[in-house]
Amino acid sequence: MNAVVAPHRHRITVEEYHQMGEAGIFGEDDRLELLEGELFDMAPIGILHANTVSRLVHLFYSAKDQAVLWVQNPILLSDSEPEPDLALLKPGDYWQRLPTAADVLLLIEVADSTVQYDRDKKIPLYARCGIVETWLMDVKAKRVEVYREPSPEGYRTLLMCGERDCVAPLALPEVALALAEIGWS
Secondary structure (H helix, E strand, C coil): CCCCCCCCCCCCCHHHHHHHHHCCCCCCCCCEEEECCEEEECCCCCHHHHHHHHHHHHHHHHHCCCCEEEECCCCEECCEECCCCEEEECCCCCCCCCCEHHHEEEEEEEECCCHHHHHHHHHHHHHHCCCCEEEEEECCCCEEEEEECCCCCCCCEEEEEECCCEECCCCCCCCCEEHHHHCCC
């Protein structure tokens, strides 16, 4: 008698993901992200998103001697390789390896059309991996969700900040960011 085998997802490793890229399986213009062994298409970058990321880089530039500004580049997290919009990393040599959760001082996701995806999929992943602080910048709502105190169940602290507020990363309290300076208006 033939056994019935239920279909299941085949998860890929970061190593397999890199091998697929090196083999040319993905097109050079494909925007993909590996999250917990699954590949996800990334949304196109819109004008609000692009301008917000550009403005954040400008505003955080003053921290360049204390942190590496890592812009829309991958972070290695066990079975994931997300590409957050901006990360402030501990100073270090990232020429031979990708940064990991232990290297991240602050991770920022900017969202216009992907708020729910970022909140439901990426933020919990960052918490499980121990990223100490993550900001979700909702450009349409003109607010920042500040996530702190990671745990396997998610972040324990959530602060909601509007464009009249100032917020500073825990690791760099001297780098306070007045959200009005982003210029979402």
